[in-house]
Amino acid sequence: MTPSRIFSDHTGIKSRHGALIRGSARERFLPFVVAGLLLALAAFAMFRLEFSLGRLGPGIVQLGTFLGLMIPPSPGGHLASLAKALAETVAIAFLGTLLAAVLAFPLGFLAARNTMANAVVRFMTRRFSDTIRGVDTLIWALIWINVVGLGPFAGVLAIMTSDIGSFSKLYSEAIEAIDRKGSEGVLSTGGSSLHAIRFGIVPQVMPVLISQVLYYFESNTRSATIIGIVGAGGIGLHLAEMIRTYDWDKVAFIILMILVTVAIIDFLSSKLRLAIVGKRSLTS
Amino acid sequence: MASAIPVLPDQRIAELSAPYREALAAKRRTTLVGLLVLAVLTMAAARVAEVDPGKFLANISRFTDYFGRLFYLDTGKLVFTDVAEWFWGFGKWARHIVDTLLIAYLGTLLGAIFGFFLCFAATVNMAVSPAQRFVARRFLEFCRTVPELVFALIFVVAFGLGPVPGVLAIMIHTLGALGKLFAEVVENIDMKPVEGAIAAGATRWQAIRYAVVPQVLPNFASYALLRFEINVRGASVMGFVGAGGIGAELIEAIRKFYYSDVSAILVLIIATVMVIDVVTERIRHGLISPEHAR
Structure with missing residues (x-):
């Protein structure tokens, strides 16, 4: 789309207001500088991480072979044990989310500016939750395996730990975003600050918190499918095993099972969210 | 009264x-x-x-014990007393952290590029046909529902050990997640410039270039940065399945009970994640706020 000559005196306008039409030097060159830097960094990354066509080509061909072997997906006679592992996965996600949601509840209030006046406590709570959030669920799973041994219980604890960090951050943000009038009303009629939290803040934030917890339940189901890779229970163990033994039809079957489960949980949790929260948006 | x-x-x-x-x-x-x-x-x-709450309570001392041991060197001294000994492998670990960041960066960049080209097909207002929209949406869903570690496991078999499968796994997951977010942004744009461009004879991609991209670019960039932040965390465990980065060092240290190494690597990972969080948040605020001020 080259600019067409709409105006009769096109060249005249261009010569008089050239600076406005072309924009400042910064506006003109900044996109190229940014794109150049991004590409240079990408090229450096490809060089350092040993990306090469000689490696990508055969890999893609192999992937094609695997895809061919995946059809048709089949449980290969392990349907019962796979279903049990999948139930375990959902149970891990459910319990982990629930425990984290309960345990993070007081932390959310400790980290919110309007319920915790003490800046030191607030700062400590926030750094604490930042720290446990910085460690991936899988790392927590490895640590908990050292404590309670291999099995799904370690998975529950791992999901719980990493979610406590996320929830206390989300909770405190929801608490800070509330309308103050409710708690002011409670305080003005002689309620204590605990009363203000119970009757002025909790009723306001509860629907927001519940809908966030439901969102996390869905994403935790996905996390729970992989913690089995390190031995913390669930379907991940089977999946990793089937990939290692090149049982591609079973791999495809397990992936399909995961997709269907996640879709069902997504559907249920959005129904539940609608029933509890109504049609208002998450941030309000 | x-x-x-x-x-x-x-x-x-x-x-x-x-x-x-x-x-x-x-x-x-x-x-x-x-x-x-x-x-x-x-x-x-x-x-x-x-x-098993009983087992949990019986073994909870092992948890505190474990954390306690993380902060002692082999010599029995507290780690803080001899930082040079604690971070003895700093050079090696720092290189792996850089690799982790590069894996996250390359995965995010490639995923964002593919997500950009795919997102328009998944929108109500820019898709060519309902059939195209359906296919694009299901594809994006698939990419983001399968955990990236599962892709990594499969890619490690296909491409061999190393950072390449890690980058590709993160790329596919990012493409699914960003494609969806991008599509939501595109669905909320002002359609008047698009109609204007098409009325003036623009093709679909010309309309996207001159009427859509200027409206959505700050939001796209902001979402991509947010994703980068998430992907740094994701890349830190790619090494668990042999897909490059610091994860390989970490899982080896955990499995072989090199306690002070575990804590040193964790400290490095947490510090990196926090720095990336702060930096990307700054950039994102810079991207979004001038747009609103205008």
């Missing part, structure tokens, strides 16, 4: 309070039933997941 408050006649109060009590009781019943269902589900889940 108390007399100024009108007192309702008793009969009226009774009339009003009966439905109030009823409504309250109904609400209590709903909450109670909800809690009961939750309790039953919890018990069932606890059975399936082999939750």
Whole structure:
């Protein structure tokens, strides 16, 4: 789309207001500088991480072979044990989310500016939750395996730990975003600050918190499918095993099972969210 | 002043309070039933997941013990007393952290580029046909629902050990996640510039270039940065399955009980994640706020 000559005196306008039409030097060159830097960094990354066509080509061909072997997906006679592992996965996600949601509840209030006046406590709570959030669920799973041994219980604890960090951050943000009038009303009629939290803040934030917890339940189901890779229970163990033994039809079957489960949980949790929260948006 | 408050006649109060009590009781019943269902589900889940509070309590000392041991060197001294000994492998670990960041960066960049080209097909307002939209949406869903570590496991078999499968796994997951977010942004744009461009004879991609991209670019960039932040965390565990980065060092240290190494690597990872969080948040605020000010 080259600019067409709409105006009769096109060249005249261009010569008089050239600076406005072309924009400042910064506006003109900044996109190229940014794109150049991004590409240079990408090229450096490809060089350092040993990306090469000689490696990508055969890999893609192999992937094609695997895809061919995946059809048709089949449980290969392990349907019962796979279903049990999948139930375990959902149970891990459910319990982990629930425990984290309960345990993070007081932390959310400790980290919110309007319920915790003490800046030191607030700062400590926030750094604490930042720290446990910085460690991936899988790392927590490895640590908990050292404590309670291999099995799904370690998975529950791992999901719980990493979610406590996320929830206390989300909770405190929801608490800070509330309308103050409710708690002011409670305080003005002689309620204590605990009363203000119970009757002025909790009723306001509860629907927001519940809908966030439901969102996390869905994403935790996905996390729970992989913690089995390190031995913390669930379907991940089977999946990793089937990939290692090149049982591609079973791999495809397990992936399909995961997709269907996640879709069902997504559907249920959005129904539940609608029933509890109504049609208002998450941030309000 | 108390007399100024009108007192309702008793009969009226009774009339009003009966439905109030009823409504309250109904609400209590709903909450109670909800809690009961939750309790039953919890018990069932606890059975399936082999939750054992007894074992937990019996072994909780091992947890504190483990964390305690993380902060002691082999020599028995606290790690803080000899930082040079604690971070003996700093050069090696720093190189792996850089690799992790590069994996996250390259995965995010490639995923964002593919997500950009795919997102328009998944929108209500820019897709060519409902069929195209359906296919694009299902594809994006697939990419983001399968965990990236599963892709990594498969790619490690296909491409061999190393960072390449890690980058590709993160790329596919990012493309699914960003494609969806990008599509939502595109669905909320002002369509007038698009109509103008098409009326002036623009093709679909020309309309996207001149009428859509200027509206959505700050939001796209902001989402991509947010994703980068998430991907740094994701890349830190790619090494668990042999897909490059610091994860390989970490899992080796955990498996071989090199306690002080575990804590040193964790400190490096947490510090990196925090720095990336702060930096990307700064950039994102810079991207979004001038747009709103205009």
